[in-house]
Amino acid sequence: MRKVKIGVIGHGCRGYGLMDTMLLTDMYEFIVICDKYEDRVQDGIKQVYDKLGYEPKGTTNYREVLEDPEVEAVLISCNWELHIPFAIEAMNAGKAIALEVGGAYTVESCFELVEAWERTRVPFMFLENCCYNKDELLATAMAKKGMLGRIVYCSGSYAHDLRREVVEGKEKRHYRLENYLHRNCENYPTHELGPIAKILGINRGNRMVSLVSVASGSFGMQDYVNKRVEKGEYVNPDLVGADFAQGDVVNTIITCENGEQILLRLDTSLPRSYSREFIVHGTNGIYEQAYNSVFLEGDNEYWDPYDYAQKNLCNADKHKDLLPDFWRNITKEQIDAGHGGMDFFELVDFATRLVENKPMPIDVYDAAAWMVITPLSERSIKENGMPQQIPDFTKGAYKTRPRFDVTD
């Protein structure tokens, strides 16, 4: 198979990680590396050289990537705010696009993204890696087989202590800092929502109709700043005593047209262990990622998942034959390639579909529907939890669009 000639826009922490995984797949040829900062450009060039022995071009001007005739596809992994504008420009330039995840900043920008795609119809993939993750694909397979019955409720969290990353944002040139200082919203909805939307057939027979979103107060960041100051650790002086707008915990409840409910929780500025707390609950059972647990009709309702975990009896593993081949045959190298393997499969899938000219399983309608949760959540929080209507970016086409999943 020929390699995908790619240009990379955005070589911060995530860009670096994605490139590392791409290098490992051996399915990409790197044409040009772009970042706002020259040192990052040089890092990217070196990253390719060290692995493949050639040096791609480098630039701090993203337009040079879009205008480069050698580039067939771009990876957009810059700050969240530029995801949609850059994607639209890349569409207009006729490039295929792999767009890293993040929430949108306005509802309108999501419409613009869809409109640009409908005009250009370039290959477009939204890089929601959790759609390729083992747990999520196991639950998806169980749901598709009907083992959980009619799915009624799904939930998930982005529960990840980001205090250090945010507070060191100025030094690390990380965009999350500005977000946490000035916005209050479900700022990172897609890790949980992606796999859930796939299970519920969002944009394919079903759609999200409305949401409410509520934020707790903001205490964690300032507490963390104070703790660092007390310990004599460096903190950017602007952050001492600063008001962080972002609430520590945001819950968002989404209602779907077919009666399902989705709960998303953002929980990123208090100390805790990482978890996505993915749950799929139907009339015949429940999958709970956190317990590695599958409870099916007829199981004893008084069993205790914690007790089961202690006894190594958690039963999701019993169903591992339902996993797609790539998860059953995963190698150690693939596991180590980024987030336990999911990044590898995602980037193999993008390259394969692009080269074979096949449709992408996470398309622009998915991207718009998932990213729009952020500005709608922001509005709901500002209005003390007022319900917000969620647009139908498919203009009614969702009613008849067939299911299409990452494993199809």
Add this chain to the structure above:
Amino acid sequence: MRKVKIGVIGHGCRGYGLMDTMLLTDMYEFIVICDKYEDRVQDGIKQVYDKLGYEPKGTTNYREVLEDPEVEAVLISCNWELHIPFAIEAMNAGKAIALEVGGAYTVESCFELVEAWERTRVPFMFLENCCYNKDELLATAMAKKGMLGRIVYCSGSYAHDLRREVVEGKEKRHYRLENYLHRNCENYPTHELGPIAKILGINRGNRMVSLVSVASGSFGMQDYVNKRVEKGEYVNPDLVGADFAQGDVVNTIITCENGEQILLRLDTSLPRSYSREFIVHGTNGIYEQAYNSVFLEGDNEYWDPYDYAQKNLCNADKHKDLLPDFWRNITKEQIDAGHGGMDFFELVDFATRLVENKPMPIDVYDAAAWMVITPLSERSIKENGMPQQIPDFTKGAYKTRPRFDVTD
């Protein structure tokens, strides 16, 4: 210590269980047993006779209990709908009251309950047994010691598969059936909310300000009816094809005046294991009941509670010295006395405080604030998630009322 001369109003499943625990405490003298159904009255009389060798009086008319001069206190454990009306009548009759939990039916009735108490000032205790439970008291003790820092977020679920109880409601004369047929709300908020409200100082320095509540569709009950019919099991013919109003999963987000957020989930009509999923999350750590886990500032954020459980490393047990004496010295008999011990301590506490003329730790303001979540949730659900203001039943007194917990 003298015994509490009690009359029991409501001897269904819960009344029976509470009486069993009361009998075990040996702190109650049973004067009269009342239920709407004569056979239940006889059951209650026999229950006392078998254990204590005497027969209390029996009646199907609750007024006879309230008018009985021998009765000093009443246990109200009838159907939810009559909790507040009976409590008000009992107040007017000058009886001390132990009121079993359940949600209210109207906001107004909660005000009436408070007004009746303020007129009569009888000893009143809301029997939220989870306020006496081990896990909840461990988290409370940690929170009070400041180990979790400033508390920002608490959540809990009433996650209990009640399909059989509901669908057999006609035969079992259980009031939940009518509720599931005709109401759609957070119908049972207090198991989680009680301990959370205590931790957050609700009515004592803090108050709940507003809520949003959203229900999923109702699929589980009808699916269960159909499954029983298919298996040839008896189902009341009225329920075959019936519309159940109650959504399978209801999430309710409550905002507190001091910036904390509370999430409550009702999850009672799909197959699952029982859980209250109690979580207390602050600027210094998180307690997660489901994992028996305490994560504190400085712990490795990439530890996996499931992995810890498998290795028997979950660390809440490390903090068990913080538990009140009665939990550290619990006997097997007390554990077996109802819900793992909490019922025992609760009913010992009620009797002790009543006899010693001490204030009750779960008072009428707590009862009203916790019960009112149900009708407010019902209204929010009807209005597609519209925020609802939560009344302040203390009329501003919450600002200066001192903390008072079940262990004080």
